[in-house]
Amino acid sequence: NVYMCVSDGSDxxxxxxxxxxxxxxxxxxxxxxxxxxxxxGGNSEIMVMDLNDRQPLNISQNSADDDQxxxxxxxxxxAFISLRDGNPEIxxxxxxxxxxxRLTSNSTNDHSPQFSVDGNYILFVSDRNGNEDIFRAxxxxxxxxxxTENPARDSGICISPDGNHIxxxxxxxxxxxxxxxxxxxxxxxxxxxxxxxxxxPAYNNDGSKIVFQNQSDSDSRVYIAAADGSAPRLLTxxxxxxxxxxxxxxxxxVFFESSVSGNWDIFRVDLDGNNTRNITLHSGRDRMGGxxxxx
Numbered sequence: 001n002v003y004m005c006v007s008d009g010s011d012x013x014x015x016x017x018x019x020x021x022x023x024x025x026x027x028x029x030x031x032x033x034x035x036x037x038x039x040x041g042g043n044s045e046i047m048v049m050d051l052n053d054r055q056p057l058n059i060s061q062n063s064a065d066d067d068q069x070x071x072x073x074x075x076x077x078x079a080f081i082s083l084r085d086g087n088p089e090i091x092x093x094x095x096x097x098x099x100x101x102r103l104t105s106n107s108t109n110d111h112s113p114q115f116s117v118d119g120n121y122i123l124f125v126s127d128r129n130g131n132e133d134i135f136r137a138x139x140x141x142x143x144x145x146x147x148t149e150n151p152a153r154d155s156g157i158c159i160s161p162d163g164n165h166i167x168x169x170x171x172x173x174x175x176x177x178x179x180x181x182x183x184x185x186x187x188x189x190x191x192x193x194x195x196x197x198x199x200x201p202a203y204n205n206d207g208s209k210i211v212f213q214n215q216s217d218s219d220s221r222v223y224i225a226a227a228d229g230s231a232p233r234l235l236t237x238x239x240x241x242x243x244x245x246x247x248x249x250x251x252x253x254v255f256f257e258s259s260v261s262g263n264w265d266i267f268r269v270d271l272d273g274n275n276t277r278n279i280t281l282h283s284g285r286d287r288m289g290g291x292x293x294x295x
Contacts, residue, residue, distance in 0.1 A: 002036050002289075007248055007255075007268065009279030015054060022047075024068070025289035028075040033095070035059075035069045035078060036289070046080050048095055059093050060100075071095070072115045077139075079103075079113035079122055090124050092139070103141030110135075112155065116183065117163030123147075125155045134168055136183070147185030156199060159183075160207045160227070167191065167201040167210060178212050178229070191229030203227065204247040209271075211235070211245040211254050222256050224271060235273045242267070244288055255279075257287055 002015040002025045016022040020040035027034055031051075038047045038056070044065040047056045060066035064084035071078060076095055081088045088111045090103040104110040108128040115122060122137050132155050133148045148154040148170070156169035163183065170179050173190070176197040181188045192198040196216025203210055211224050222245040225232040235254055236242035245256040253268045261278060264285045269276040280286040 002034070003286075005279065007253060007279070009268075009277075009281065012280075015049065015051075016056070023287075026070055027289075028071045028095075029073055030075060033071070033075065034289075035071060035095075037067055037069065046078065046093070048078070057097055059095070059097055061097075066091075068112060070114060073117055073119045077115075077119075079115060081111050081113065090122060090137075090141075092122070101140070103137060104144075112157060114157045114159055117159060117161065121183070123157050123159070123166065125157065134166065134185075136185075145185070147181065149185075154179075156201070158201045158203065160203050161205055162207050165207075165227075167203070169199050169201075178210070180229075189228070191225070192223075192232070193229070194223060194232060198223075200244055202246045204251045205249050206251065209247070209251075211247065213243050213245060213256075222254065222269075224254065233273065235269055235271075236267075236276065240267075240276075246288060255288060 002022050005012040018040045022036055022038045025034045025036040033050050035048050037044050044067050045058050046060040046066045046069045048059055049056050062084050066080055066082045069078050069080035078093050082091050088109045090110050090113050093100045106128050110124055110126045112125040113122055124135055125132050126135050132153045133146050134154050136147055137144045150172055152170050152172035154170045158167040165180050167180050169176050176199050178192040178198050178201045179190050194214050196214050198212050198214045200213040201210050208227055214221050219239055220241050220243050222236045222242045223232045224235050241259045242256045245254050255268050258267050265278050265280045266286050268279050
């Protein structure tokens with residue numbers, strides 16, 4: 001189920017109560033709504049909830065599975081994937097329900113949609129060319145462009161807060177590393193050079209720093225670096241199995257998931273790597289939602 005708590009782990013509030021799997025919550029930019037995936041009806045549906053009345057609204061309303069929903073910057077649209085034509089395609093919908101529009105149409109897999117910061121573009125991952133690349137399309141699905149166009153696997157879209165750059169994951173060097181390119185696919189640069197596999201990048205709110213997960217020697221760690229990849233520093237201790245890092249909106253903490261306590265919990269650490277604490281501390285399996293953390 002979906003829960004909320006204060007950043008120190010206090011005031012835990014259960015948001016969903018239907019007993020079905022409810023996963024992958026994301027806040028709207030104004031933090032007044034969440035979108036999440038629910039199987040309450042027997043298949044995966046896109047649900048939006050206003051946090052004032054906590055009444056869920058089914059946006060997708062289809063017998064096929066719908067997944068990976070995200071808000072537009074203005075909060076009026078959702079992008080998501082649906083299998084309603086037999087394979088994953090990108091759709092948008094009004095946040096109040098209705099207005100569902102299909103943006104992609106091919107026989108391969110289109111997934112992981114993200115809005116550009118100005119709301120004019122949809123970015124997504126597709127294997128339509130035989131391997132995963134990152135594509136950009138207008139908000140109505142027109143003018144589809146392959147931004148990576150490389151025989152390697154490119155995925156894991158993370159857009160900088162100013163909207164000028166896309167951080168992403170590519171194995172073009174032989175291992176997964178974090179790269180950056182402009183919103184039009186130009187000016188490619190590699191951001192990570194840590195031994196092992198580097199994945200799951202996330203920017204802080206002013207775009208000056210990134211965090212990322214590094215997998216090496218059967219251990220997963222979280223690093224912090226400048227936005228250009230310089231001065232990487234280890235934030236989490238060895239053997240912490242730290243994954244999926246994200247900054248708090250004020251940028252004072254980094255949150256991550258870890259199974260070091262025997263089950264998955266959510267942890268918080270200062271930017272200097274000090275004061276690591278388990279903020280969920282429960283025998284249940286606790287995972288974070290999107291890379292945007294409310295205040």
